Each structure stands twice: as structure tokens, then as C-alpha cells.
Amino acid sequence: MSPELPLNRVLLRLYVSGEASLALTAQDNIERIRDAVGHACEIEVIDVVADPEVAERDRIIITPTLVRVEPPPHLRVAGDLADVDATLDALGIRAWARNHGGGS
Amino acid sequence: VTVASDAGLTAEQLQTIVESAADAILVVDGDGAIRFVNPSGVELLARETHELVGFPFGHPVATERPARIELVTGNGQRRIAELRASAIEWQGADARLVILRDVSDPVTEEVSRLHLHVRGLSLRLTEIERRLRDVED
Numbered sequence: 040m041s042p043e044l045p046l047n048r049v050l051l052r053l054y055v056s057g058e059a060s061l062a063l064t065a066q067d068n069i070e071r072i073r074d075a076v077g078h079a080c081e082i083e084v085i086d087v088v089a090d091p092e093v094a095e096r097d098r099i100i101i102t103p104t105l106v107r108v109e110p111p112p113h114l115r116v117a118g119d120l121a122d123v124d125a126t127l128d129a130l131g132i133r134a135w136a137r138n139h140g141g142g143s
Numbered sequence: 144v145t146v147a148s149d150a151g152l153t154a155e156q157l158q159t160i161v162e163s164a165a166d167a168i169l170v171v172d173g174d175g176a177i178r179f180v181n182p183s184g185v186e187l188l189a190r191e192t193h194e195l196v197g198f199p200f201g202h203p204v205a206t207e208r209p210a211r212i213e214l215v216t217g218n219g220q221r222r223i224a225e226l227r228a229s230a231i232e233w234q235g236a237d238a239r240l241v242i243l244r245d246v247s248d249p250v251t252e253e254v255s256r257l258h259l260h261v262r263g264l265s266l267r268l269t270e271i272e273r274r275l276r277d278v279e280d
Contacts, residue, residue: 056213056221064211067266087215094215098199100188101226102213106201115175115201118226119210129202 049076049132050109052083054094056102065103068120072105075123076132083108107132167224167243170233175201178233187224187245190217203228203241214243223247 051072055065066084073080087094087102097106101117107130116129127133152160161168167184169177177198185192194217204210209225216222227242 056215064263064266067263067270070270088221091219100190100198100200100215102215104201115199116204117175117201117212118204118228119212120204121210122204122206125204125206129204 047079048109049080049107049135050083051080051130052085052106052108054085054087054097054099054102054104054106056086056088065120068103068123068126069105071123072120072126075127105130110135167241167245169200169241169243170231171200171203171228171239171241172233173237175199178238184243187222187243188214188216189220200241203239209244211246 051069053065053069069082073082085093087099093099103120104115104117105120105126106113106115114130116126118126120126124133161181164181164183167187168179168181169184170179172178177195177200180188180192180195185195188195190198203226205226205228209227212224212226214222214224223246224243225246227244228239231238231240
């Protein structure tokens with residue numbers, strides 16, 4: 040959590056695994072998501088292989104998983120994130136960005 | 144009228160099909176929680192049914208092509224799988240039917256990895272083209 044995060048920003052948490060090609064693809068896709076949000080978007084990346092306790096704590100069973108941490112509520116998407124539109128819709132970010140002067 | 148009713152299948156027969164399927168079959172509700180998992184799903188995820196039901200899977204997002212994902216299983220094994228998802232109604236509410244196919248087999252995995260590599264190169268080319276256009280503008 041980032042309690043200092045300004046209200047007009049989005050914090051996403053991306054869980055990836057050690058499988059290099061999958062992790063790289065997920066990060067490619069999340070860059071497209073960052074572009075689509077159209078304003079400051081902070082992204083934390085967690086490697087569940089390097090940090091298995093975090094995966095257990097956050098109950099991650101699939102990577103990539105992308106979680107909308109801020110603004111609340113917490114919402115999570117499981118998949119390769121290739122469909123940026125569907126990912127943004129599932130996270131409710133597009134509507135939120137429109138209401139806060141963002142792009143897309 | 145459905146294919147199942149056309150074929151005259153009973154609920155018991157349908158249950159047998161679902162429970163015997165080699166692929167993992169899950170139902171994920173509108174909040175992203177698992178509501179049903181078949182025996183292959185229990186085996187693939189290496190967790191008990193009671194542990195999986197209610198587990199926060201997340202909203203499954205997949206294009207027409209299956210998404211290649213990695214499973215964090217209960218026994219610590221990592222499995223590569225293809226994920227497909229489609230919209231269904233479950234107990235009167237919108238839900239997603241998720242099919243997970245284990246592609247951890249080395250040969251299958253290598254083919255998938257090569258497909259992914261080509262796809263990654265394509266995405267990077269698109270990004271380079273976009274940046275070149277930005278520079279030209």
C-alpha cells in the first residue's frame with residue numbers, strides 16, 4: 040500500500056513468475072496499460088518465485104495477476120493482460136480515469 | 144435448446160463429463176472468486192476443493208487466443224497452462240467459465256514459448272514503429 044499516493048493516481052501491483060518469457064510479456068502488456076491510463080500510474084512488480092511468502096499472503100495462484108490497489112476497491116485480473124481494453128474494464132480503471140482527467 | 148439437451152444428456156451424464164475432463168474446469172463468479180472446480184482443477188492446482196472454493200482467482204481476461212499463464216500450486220510446483228475464459232450464468236448471476244490446460248509438457252511448452260517469443264518481437268516492433276512516428280512528428 041502507498042498511503043501517500045495522491046488521489047488522482049493509480050497504483051497497480053503486477054505479480055509475475057520466474058518464467059522469463061511470461062514475465063517479459065506481462066511487463067510489455069502492462070506498459071501498454073500504463074499508456075492507456077494516460078496519467079501517472081504507479082506499478083509495483085512482484086516476482087512470486089523470489090517472494091513466495093508474498094504470493095501466499097496475497098493468495099496468488101496465477102501469474103500474471105494484476106491488482107488494482109489504489110484507488111480502492113481492490114480488484115484483480117488474471118491472464119496474460121494482452122487485451123488491454125478488457126483488462127482496464129475489469130479493473131474499472133477506464134471509467135475512473137475518465138472521471139479524473141486521464142486518457143483513454 | 145442446447146447441444147446437451149439435443150443429445151438427450153442427463154444432468155448426471157453431464158456431471159460425469161465435467162468430472163472426467165482432462166482439462167481443469169473452474170467457475171469464477173462476478174467478484175473473481177472460484178465457485179466450482181472439477182477434479183482435474185484440484186489436481187492441477189494441488190489444493191483441496193474446500194480451499195479453492197472462495198479463493199480469489201481474479202477476473203479472468205483472455206482474448207480469443209488462450210492466455211499463457213503460470214500456476215502457483217499448493218505443493219510449490221510451477222505449472223505452465225493455457226487459460227480460456229467465457230461468459231456464463233451461474234446460479235442466476237454472471238460468471239466466467241475458465242478452462243486451464245496444462246502445457247508443461249516440454250515439447251508443447253517449447254512450441255508455446257516460441258509462439259510467445261514471436262509475439263513479443265511483434266509487440267516490440269510495434270512499439271519501435273510508434274516511437275519512430277513520434278520522432279518524425
